[in-house]
Amino acid sequence: MLDRIDEEITFRKLEILLAFMESGNLARAAERLGVSAVSVHRALRSLEAGTRCSLFRLEGRNLQPTEAAHALADVAREVLQAMSHGIRATREIAGYAADRIRIGSLYSLTSVTVPALIMGLRLRKPDIQTELVLGSNHDLLRKLREGALDAAVMGFPEGASDVECQLLFEDDIFFAAPAGSPYAGQAEIDLSACVDERFVSLNEGYVTRDRFVDAFRVAGFEPNVVMTTNDIFSLMNLVGGGIGCTLLPGRIRGVLPRTVCLLPLQPRYQMRQKIGVMFLRTRERDPNLLSLLAACRSHAAELKG
The missing domain is CATH 3.40.190.10 (Periplasmic binding protein-like II)
Incomplete structure (x- = not known):
């Protein structure tokens, strides 16, 4: 079983120890760390309390490290380097600041x-x-x-x-119908008049499916969904092939097949998606x-x- 480490010994205090050992005095160590010389002195004395041995001796107004301080500094350098590598590896496993993003x-x-x-x-x-x-x-x-x-x-x-x-951006939902259907010439679509129409839709879990359900809830009837899919591009092709109509977001207009037309819904059925x-x-x-x-x-x- 490992010996318990006194709570006075912390990574921060070990960093202060190394800064002091490398810079040679309290003032330069304090400047390097962006703290006061008093804080550096307090941390060094705290390390003495934690190790229960003398790490420094006073020569005039200056602290001089003992052999014990040099030994602790050597270990501190190894410990801090190992912990730094460990934290980096942990972050990479978690995807934080890795060289790839999913x-x-x-x-x-x-x-x-x-x-x-x-x-x-x-x-x-x-x-x-x-x-x-x-x-x-x-x-x-x-x-x-x-x-x-x-x-x-x-x-x-x-x-x-x-x-x-x-x-x-925010995206409007449109009625999608085959280009040759009677709907193609309408200025806007009244969903309540589509009770007898066949529909295709995305499966549950898609935001477009949620707006599909919301719009027909406003229309007051359950649409006759004859086929579902997990792919919006397949959904467009199903509409183009005459399998059924559906509701689609306006963002797909640029990749819409020629066999499909997008038509505005009447204001009471209009739905929007927030995409981000x-x-x-x-x-x-x-x-x-x-x-x-x-x-x-x-x-x-x-x-x-």
């Missing part, structure tokens, strides 16, 4: 938003490696909390007090995440401009 994303954000954020991040940290993980809002939030992701680009989660959210970058509040000082946030703010400013 970013989660909704499928619908991979065509424009995610590439823009990754490019912005690499401008700030050129050597960083990026791993992209796709999934639903529910899956991404779970992986974020489990530590499998460092950040996620997704819809704002409700009631997630442990998550920090940086807004990128999410990360755990406990990671708010992570240098990689701070760089990602900077890229996020730049992209948001470009969108507004």
Whole structure:
């Protein structure tokens, strides 16, 4: 069993000891550490109390280290270096300030938003490696909390007090129908008139599915969903193939097949999504995440401009 170390001996006091030994006097050690000479003197005397031996002798007005002080300084240097390496390894395992970052994303954000954020991040940290993980809002939030992701680009989660959210943009929800359908010529869609229509949708856990449910709740009926999928691009193709209509976010307009048209909903059915970058509040000082946030703010400013 290891001997117990006196509580007077701390890492900070060992750092002060090394600063004193390397600088040669109290004043220079204090200047180097940004503290007062009195604080340095107090820490050195405290180490004597903790080791229960004399570490210094007084020569005139100066403290001179004894052989015991040199021995403790040698050990302190090894201990502090080992702890520094240990903390660095711990942070890398946890993804903090590592040379890679794991970013989660909704499928619908991979065509424009995610590439823009990754490019912005690499401008700030050129050597960083990026791993992209796709999934639903529910899956991404779970992986974020489990530590499998460092950040996620997704819809704002409700009631997630442990998550920090940086807004990128707000997105309107539209009615999506086959280009040749009777809906294609309408200025806006009244969902209550679509009771007999067939619909396709995303599975549960996606923010677009949540807004789909909310809109039909306002319409006052349960839609006839004939097929579901986990991929918004497959969802668009199902609509284009005539399988059914759906509700889609406006951000996919740039990758929409020609066989699909997006139509505004009547005001009472209109829904919005808040899209942003999410990360755990406990990671708010992570240098990689701070760089990602900077890229996020730049992209948001470009969108507004």
